[in-house]
Amino acid sequence: MKTAVHLIAALALLLSAGCSNRVPQVNPCGEVARIKPDYTGITIPCNIAPLNFEVLNDADVVLTEISFPSGKIMTVRGADVSFPVSRWHALLSSAPGDVMLRVFVRRNGSWTALEPFKWHVSKDETDPYISYRLIEPTYAMAGDMAVCQRSLTDFRWKEIFSNKLDVGRDARQCINCHSYQAYRTSNMQFHVRQKDGGTIIIRDGKPVKVNLKADGLLSAGVYPSWHPSEPLIAYSLNSTKQYFFASGHQKAEVIDSYSDIILYDAESNTETVISDDKDDLETFPYWSPDGRSLYYCCASTTDVHRTAKSSLISGDYESVRYDILKRDFDISSRSFSTPDTVLNASALGFSATFPRQCPTGPYLLFTMAPFGNFHIWHSDADLYLKNLETGEVRPADEINSEAVESYHSWSSNGRWVVFSSRRDDGAYTRLYLSHFDGEGGFSKPFVLPQKSPRSGDALFKSYNLPEFMLEEVPYSPKELIRTVRSESTTAILSKD
C-alpha cells in the first residue's frame, strides 16, 4: 500500500512538472513568433477587450509569457492564448506602457524562445461600443443580415436589428445605413428596404418610421449623417445599380447614375434640397464635428455614364471620379454656402469618398481609388489623410494594405479609427483599429479582437459600416420590429 502511495505521488509530481507553466531559461533564437491575428508591435487602447491569439509556429508545447506594465506576469500554456476578461482588464488598465510577450515552443523535448514582441498600451481609451452590419460579400438579393453592436471592452455583442425578425417566403428586408448623432444612441437611424420599407428614425428614444421619398425627390434617403447637435440628418439620394463582372479580380461594380443631397429635419418631418445639380453626382454627406460644415463627394458626369450598360462596356465608368466638397452651414438660419473644394481628387486622377473629419484635430480621413464611389470593390482603394491646416495630403500607409481599405470612423476622442479592410482574404471585410497620435500618424492596425482567434475564419460574413458608439443601443429588436411593421409617415419636401 505504501509503495502504491509513493508511486502515485511520484507520478503526480512528474505530471505536474510536465504541465508546469514555468518559463524555460532560453534566449531568443531569431525565429519570429507567427501569431494569428497579427498582434505584434501594435498600440492598443487601455480598455480594449482581451487580445486572444493563436501561435502558429510548429511546436509540441507552447508557453507564452505576458509581462504587463504594472510588473505583473501571466503565463499561458498552449497554442491558443486567451485571457479571462476581468483579469485582463485588471492587468492592462493598471498602468499604460508596454506589454512584453515572449513565446516559447518545445520541439522534440527542447525549448526554443521565439523573438519577443510587444503591445504598447495607450492611455487613450476607445469608445466602448461599435456597431456594424454583417452581410455576405456579394449579393443582390437580401438574405440574412443584421446590424449588430459589439462591446469593445469585452466580447459581448447583440443584434440591434435583424431581418430574421420578419421572415417570410417572399423577399426579405434589406437593412442598412445605421447612423448616430454624436456617438449617442438616443438619436439614431437605419433604413429598411423592400418589405415594410422605410427609415427608422429614433429621436429622444422614440422610434418612428419615415418614408423619405417625398414627391419630386430622386429616391428615399440613402447615405445618412446626423448633425452633431441639431435634429437634422443629411442624406444622399442615389439612383444606384450593381453590376457583376464575369472575370478578373474585381467581382462587382456599383454605379450611381443620378444622386443628390438633401437635409431632413426630424422635428418638422420636412426635407430640403442641398445640392441637386443635374451634371453632378453628389453623395456621402458628412457633418464636420462642430456641425458648421457639411462634407460630401461630388463627380461631374455625362449622359454616357448614366447609361450604365454602355458605360460598362466602353469602360467610361472608370472615368467617373469624385472630389470632396464642403458647404458651410449656418445653424441659426439652416442655410448652406456655395460649395468649396476640399480635395480635387479627380485632378490627381483619383476618386475620393467617405470624408471623415477627426473630432479633435484638423485632419480629414477619406478613401481614395482610381475611380468610382463604391470602393469596397476596388482592391486599390486606400485610406488617405489630409491636414486641413497645411493642405498636405498623404496616403495613410501605416494602416493601408494591398487589399481594399474603405469605410472608416473616428472615435469620439479622435484617437482611434476603425476601418474596414479585406486584407485577410480579399473577400470578407474585417474591422481594424488603429491609434491616431493627433499629429497625423497612425499605429499599426489590429483586427477587432475576438473571443476565439479562429472565429474569423469560420465567419462567412463581411463587416460593413463600422461606427463607434459611446453607449449601447438601448432598444431591443423586438421593440424596433413594431415600428418597422407600422405605417410610415411621408416626409414633406420644402420648396424653400
Place this chain on the structure above:
Amino acid sequence: MERKARLCGIAAAIAIFAVMAYLLGHYSDFVYKFAALSSFDCSWGWFAGLWDRPGALLLWSGRFLTQFCFHPWVAIVILLSIFAASAALAAGLFVRDRRFRSLALLPVVAMLLFLMRLGFRVYLLKSDALIFTQPLGLFFSLGVVWVLSGVRSRRGLALCLAALLSYPAAGFFGLYAILLYGAYASVRCEGIAGVQLPLLSLCLAAVVPLLSYILLFNGCDIRNMWFIGLPYLDFRLASPKMLPLGIALVSVFALAVIPWKEGGGRQLWPAFATCALVVALSVPSLYLLPCRDALFHRQLKAERALEKGDWDAVIRCANASQLTGEVLVAYRNAALFRKGQLVEKGFLYPFSTVPVMDSGEELPVSRLAGPTMFYYSGLLNFAARWCFELNLGASYATERLKYLAKIALIADERELASKYISALARNPFQKAWARRYAACLDDPSLLQDDPDCKAYGPMQDFEQLTWIPSESASGSIPQSFILMSDLCPSGNYTEWAMAMSMVFRVDSNFEELYANYASSHASVPDEVRMARLIFSSESKDPERVRKVREETGIDSPLIAEYESFMLRRLTDPDAVSEGNRYLNYYYKPAK
C-alpha cells in the same frame, strides 16, 4: 391468429419498404442532391451557432445524417430504418388492436411522398437537410411519447419537462410530441388525468414557444415560433407540396386518438383487409405520386455527370429529349466546351428551351443552378456571385463551398481558398476533398493538373470586363459571351464567344473575333470559316466579301459548297433544313 395477423403486417411492411427502397434507389441522384445542397461542420462553434432558434438539435442531426446522401444507398438504409422505427413506434404506442397495426405504415409512406414530390423545389429549399429533419422529427416525437408513456407518476410534471426540453431541441416536432402525448393520454389515461393531460399539452404547445421567444430566442419572428422545424419558409403550410407531410402528421395523430380495442377481436379478416388496404394505397401512390418531371431528373443526372467529368453523359442527358431546359442547354454547352467541340457542334443541338415550372409557377433558373451553370461555363465570378446569393437565407452548401474554393484557387486567391477549404475540412465527409485541394495551397503547381483549372484558368486572364445586370441572370450565359464577342476576348473565351456568335447569328464584331480565334488556334474548323463566309456575304459589304473570299481562297471547296448551297436554296428551299452543317443551321427557316 395473432401470429398470422403479425405475419400479414410484416409482409405488408416488407412490400412497402421494398417499393420505397426501389424508389429511392431509382432516384438516387435526387438523394445525392440533398447532401450537395446541405452543410455540416463538426466544430463546437457551428453546433452552438444553431441554437439561436428552436429545433437546433434536430437540425444538427438532420444535417449530419444528410451527409450520408453522398453515398445514396447508405442514406437510403438509414432513412428507411428511421421510417421503420417510426412505424413500429406508432403501431406499438397507439394501435392497441394488433389487427390494424399495418395502418402505422401510412404516415411514413406519406412522409416519403412529401420528399419525393419536392422536384425542382429541392434546389430552392431554405430548410436544408429536409430529407432527414422531417423523418427524424417524426421519430423524435414518437420517441418522446414512448418515454412519457412509461411515466406512471407526476405525469404532468414530466410533460412540462418534456415540453421545455423538446421544443428547443426539435422545434415544431417538440410541440407535436407534446400534442401527440396529449392525444395518447386522452385515450389511454383514465379518470381526470385523461382530461388534464390533454389540456395541459394544449396549453404547453401554446405557451412554450411564447416563453421561448421571450426568454431564449428573441431573434426570431414570433409569428413563426410554432412552425420552426417545418419547411414553413419554403412552402405555405396549406400548399399542395405540404399536403403529404400534413397527412403524415395528422394520420399519426389520428392513430393516437382512435379508441382501439385492447388486443383486438378474434376475427382475422380485418388484419388481412387492413394490410391489403395499406398496400393498395401505398404502392400505387409511391409509383404515381413522386415527381416524375423528366427534365428535373435529367438535370440531376447531368449534374452528377458534370461532377465526374463525364461529358458524354452530360450531352446524353441534355439531348435525351427534344424538350430541354435552359440549365441542360448550359450544361451541354459546357460539356461540348470541355470536349473541345463547342464551335463545331454547338449549333447542332436545340437551343430552344421550356421554362422550369412547379405548381404553375416558373422557377428562376439561376437560383436552380446558377453556380453550376456559370462555373462550368467558365464565368467564375458569376458562379461565385450565385453561390453567395444562394447561401443567403440558406446554409453554405457543400456544393457551393467547393465551387467557391475552386474559384478562389483558380483565381490564385489562396487565403480565400484556404477559408473555404478549411470549412470543408471540418465536415468529416469532405476531408478527402479538402486534403486534396489544401495541397494546392502549399504547392500551386499541383493545380495545373486539375482539369477544371486547365479549362478555366486561361479564361481568367481576360482583362476586359463584361457584365450582366444583377436582376437578369437567367439565360445570361450566351448573352455574356455574345457581349464578349464585342470586346474581342482572348484565350478560351474566344471559343465561347465564337460558338455563341454562330449559334445566335451575331455579326457585330465577327471579323475581329475571327482574327483573334484564328491567331489562338492552330487550325480553324471549316464550320467557323463557313460562318465567316456567310456573315460576310450577309453583310452585303463588298469590301468585306472580297477580303473574306480572298483569304478563304477563291478556289476553296468551302466557297464552292456555299455557292452551290445558295443556288439550291433558291430552287429547293426545303434543302436548307437538311444536313448538319452550319450552312443548314444558319439558313434554317425560323419556326
